[in-house]
Amino acid sequence: MTLEALIFGGIGTLAEVAELDRAAWNAAFRAHGVDWNWSQDTYGELMRPGGDRQLAARYAAHLGQVVEADLLDRTHQNHFATMLAGGVPLRPGVARVMNWAARGGVRLALVSRSEVDPVRALLVATARARGGVAFDVAILRDDVARMAPDPEAMEAALIELGLGPSRAVAVVDTPVAMQAARAAGLAALAFPGRLAEAEPETFAGAPIAHVLSPEALISAWRGDSCEAAE
Template sequence: MPAILFGSISTIADTSELQRQAFNQAFKAHGLDWDWHREEYLTMLENSGGQNRIADYADSIGQTVDAETIHRSKSEFFQNSLTESQLQPRSGVVETIQSAKIKGLKIAFVTTTAQENISLLMAALHPIIQVNDFDLITNADRIDRPKPDKAAYTFALEKLGEKPDNCIAIEDNLGGLESAISAGLDCIAFPNQNTAHHDFNRAKHLVDRLDFDDLQKFLASNSNKRSSKLYSNKL
C-alpha cells in the first residue's frame, strides 16, 4: 500500500517564524544580547539541530554558553507560541490527507521533534487535522539519531511495513531532504517561509502547495519502475 510521509512540523503548518522568535526570546531570558534576524537565521537553517545552532553561533563570536539549557528554554517559548498562535495547515495539506485516506493510502508524520511539540501542534490544528489521521507519528524519543541521518525514515518504513519505492516523503528543509534520500525515498520539497531560498535540487520535485493528484503520479511512477525492474530480473 503506498504511503505519504510528512517530515517536519512545518510541512503541516508553517512554524518557522515562531521557531526563530522563540530562539530570540530564550536568548533574552538568559541575559544574552543575541538577536537572530531573519536573514541571518535563513542561513542557519541549512543545517539541522537547534541546539547545535546555538553552540555554533556562540563559537563563532567567541562566547561560551550552556546551549542545552538555552535550547530547553527556546522549546518552552516555542510550545507556548503553538498554544497561543492561530495556526493553519499549509496549502493543500488537509486535502492531501483527506484524499489519501479515501484512496486507502497510509499517512505518516516522520519527525524527530519532541512529543510535546507534536501534541501541541495537533491540539492547535484540531479538528482540521487530528492524530488519528496518521498511521504513524514518530518523535525524538523513538529515534536514536536525528535528521539528516536516515534513522527516522528507516524506522518509519519498518513500522509501516513498506519499501522506500512504495512511498514518497515531503520535506521542508535540507536536513530532512538528506534523511529521506539516504533512506532510499523520493522526496517532494515543500519549503517553508524561511527555507524557500535553499537549494532543493536533489528533490524529486519542488512545490509551494501540495496536490494529491501530483503525489499519486509520483507514486504510480515509482510503482511502474519497480515492476519494470522485477520483470527485468526475471528475464
C-alpha cells in the same frame, strides 16, 4: 505496486512555523540574559546544514562563547509549544491530502526534529482543520540519535510502518530533509517552506509543489520529474 504511506518530513510541511521557531529562540535568549537576537538570515543559515540536535550549541561554538545550551533549548521548546498552541493554519493543500489519505487507506507518518510538546501543541491546534485525521506513526527528536540529512528518522518511520521505501513517498520542506528521504530510498516531493522557497535549485531537480495535492504526491512517487502544478 500501491502507494501505502505518506511521510511528512517535519512539522514545517504541515504549517509554516519558521518565524514562530525563531521567535521562540529569541524569547529563550531574553529569558536567560543571553545577548543574542537571531535575524531571519542568521536563523536560515543555522537551519541550512541540519545534522545536529542543538542550534544554540552550534552558534555558541561559532562565536567562541560558552552558554547553557541545553537550558536554552528546553526554554525554546517550551516557548515554541506555547506559540503553536495559540493556533497556526495548515499549509495549502495539507488538509485535502490528509483526508484523501484517510479515505484511501494511505497511512500517515510524521518525522520531526522537535520534541513531543511542540508537536503535540501543533497537532491539537490543527485537529479541526485536519478533520481529526491523525498520524499512524511519529518519529521525533528523542527517538533517534542523528538528525537529517542522516536518514535514521526516515528509516525508523518505515520500520514502524512495516514498509519498504518503494511503498511510501515523503513530502519535505527543506533540502536536508530531501537528502534524508533520498538516503532512505524514498521518493520525495519538495514542498518548500519560506526558508527554502527562494532557492528551489537546492532541491536538486526534485519534483516541487507549492500547493500540496494527491496528484503531486503520486507523480513524485512514480518518479515524474516535472514541477507539480499549483
